[in-house]
Amino acid sequence: MARTKVVVDPITRIEGHLRIEVAAEAGKIADAWASATAFRGIELVLKDRDPRDGWAYAQRICGVCTTVHAIASIRAVEDALDIHIPPCANLIRNLVLGMQFVHDHVMHFYHLHALDWVDVVSALKADPVAAAKIASSISPWPNNDAAHFRAVQERLKKFVGSGQLGIFANGYWGHPAYKLPPEVNLIGVAHYLETLEWQRDAVRLHTIFGGKNPHPNFLVGGMASAINVDARATINGARIAEIRDIIARARQIVDQVYWPDLLAIAGFYKDWGAIGGGVPNYLVYGEFPVDIRDTNSYYFKPGVILGNDLTKVHEFDEKLIREQIDAAWYDYPQGSPAEGLHPYEGETIPKYTGPKPPWDYLQGLDKYTWMKAPRYDGKPMQVGPLARILVAYGHGHDDVRQLAKEVMDRLQVGPAALFSTLGRTAARGMETVLLARMLDTWMDQLVERIGNGDTSTFTRDKWDPSTWPRKAQGFGRADVPRGALGHWVQIEDGKFSRYQAVVPSTWNCSPKDPKGQHGPYEASLMDNHPLVNPEQPLEIIRTIHSFDPCLACGVHVLDTKGNTITEVKVQ
């Protein structure tokens, strides 16, 4: 049987540099390699820095999921130094992170993922009147009228006619895996443009509390944005009204555009509910606390699901995490244990052993990526929206159960359809709906506190390093749009002596381990995964994008024995 070697590099519409190589056989993917092809060494830069400054450096790990590394970093320092932040500061952080989810997920769906399902060129053939009829049957969104869709279509026509296609050039338009009728494609294009406008408004919540976006400011011990309803340059009545409006518009976009579009589009791609499941284990650290030290207070509680078994949620224990480097371009000190190192003992010693660039393939190499392989109790784990929804479902989370039922009824699929490429994309939408609602709840709670005279946003007692123990260590836990995020810090004499971050994409993009276990990207590509035309690897892109990758990565297509019969370079 002929095997085809396929390389997709760069994977676009993601953060960073990802390369995927796969081996395809008879229209299916037989083996896969996910490779992160960039390394920046920020953990090494953080060593010897002032722990109160750490968030700013760590935040620059990522500008797409901006805010999240800053939050993990300040929590790690607060854990190490036993700093308890005021309730108002906690609510502000929940609002900032909650809006990050809503913004990030909507943008991911339309601007990074939709073009895998929506054929832009097909939208030219749509009947705007029919498109308006479909759109208004599923949503009361005010722009769902024929005139608007006609205007978008005209704009698109002129754009295509100009010959300067820009970002829409060379897409896989017309690929048989595109299944939407032209009218639904037109709705998708219209909402691609509308949400691109809206997202600028959504991040203004970050600007009010953190001064800018991307990369708003944070503060160990609380938040820097003081509350004083009687002053001009603080969080005051006008700001509160502004935030309310921003949240209201975000909820409208989620409830009237994103969620109905997601369900409508998913209805045409139900077969993707049986494709791309991959690793059957899911890990959640938990997020949106009332009190970070009480995991029962979290909106999404921590937990572990093994073997796709939703009847049993295992307790999460951070001591069971190890990072392995057998397939990654790193070195560990001599005598390090075979099962890898816990982040508190973690080392980041880059050691490139790949081919000298320029090179063509990474296949067949023992080491092929800048990603370490984190394992939980020796197992690879999926992290992200699907993990959160499944763990919450297993915990009997009322909101999640209700919404999950709604989705399964609408799409007429069973829970097993969640373990898939479609499941990951649907779960992302589900948690967006729930968190958009929570933004209002947290805002209500913040306003109530302010009304009762509690305006404290900062705990001062451990700001001065002279109050710190000589040595301390802390775990900064977070669950962020792309999944479980942990920063582990050690502080000695007022400085970081060690800094280790295990980020969501490290879990999901992790390479093979010595037991031969693939990480989630690779495993999902090998799970009943089609590849109709290796020259146009649309299906690979769909599954990889369903994880919302955030790194510099790539995928290769090879046969299971590594023999190349025909070779198609898709790079």
Add this chain to the structure above:
Amino acid sequence: MFGPTPTLKLAPGESIGEHLASQGVSRRDFLAFCRDTAIVLGLAEAAAPQVAHALETQKRPSVIWLELQECTGCVESITRSNDPTIGSLVLDLVSLDYSDTLMAAAGHQAEKGKDDAMKAGGYVLIVTGSVPLNEGGVYTMVAGRTAKEILEEAAKGAAAVIALGACAHWGSVQAAKPNPTGAVGVREIIKDKPVINIAGCPPVPDVITATVVHFLTFGKLPKADSEGRPLFAYGARIHDQCPRRGHFDAGQFVENFDDKGAREGWCLYQVGCKGPQTFSPCPIFMWNEKTSWPIGAGHPCIGCTEPHFWDTMAPFYKRLPDVGGWGIEQSVDRIGATLAGLTVAGVAAHATWTAVDKMRRKRELPVVTNPGAGPRPQPGGEA
């Protein structure tokens, strides 16, 4: 390197004016945009017709956007531009022929878009991210090639190079000590053509829009300081434009976060603000539809538009050290130690600042009204 730049020769095609008209942009909105941009660029309002004429007759420039060793925050920042919005930036003002983050194509189809644009020539090259040089460049590779090789190739046919953000400017966070990957900015690699640096981590998005418009209007990059930063945006210190400056002059300081001063919106100098050493348009352009900016939201400036700020401006919460004879710290200490009354302190602080101002003029540092008069200070070198 930052002298007169060659006139831009663009390939023939549809003009921006024709394109905007076809997109239903009204004449009135178009002229308003030209007027606003002329003002942002530090031109007189009377220059608006010149801007309008240029935009109406110029072809939409082909833009190749390379993302090298970076966090994608700069691309995200551009999507938050006030005007034109990203929708129009992508679809109307420029033809974005290659962008890792936004483009539909992937793999070799994506690379084809770049190759086609490079063959046509006359494009604007925008670079975000630094170039790692250690170990032969293996710390950032796309399609098996190093960032350095990709940059050098794309720069060859570029009409102009815009280095966007701190990484492309000087390497930023990955170039902070000990710079594990040997990261450098674009100017370290591309030395044979003009490179403009849009500084900041990330930059205020409207600066790049204005820079592109300037380029289209005058066929060359805007006048820049010794760091390659356009003077229309980076010609003045934050401290000199800060709405909280009055509190500095009055000796009204935030001593601790969430204290009385913080709740009144006083000056953040004592909790580490780097505004006095930072050249940036932040207080004027502000962020995200002019909603706020870092100091406006109560956090001290960390100096992110200055080269090597991760090393020279840190620790971020420490009051500025005694830099190059400025004497601010000393003076403020003295104020704190010897003066009790706010009024008296205010007078003294003002006097101190006047002295600083004199010193600055003596060093012939540029001031807002006279951009480009002399070299920028290099706080990094002096700290």
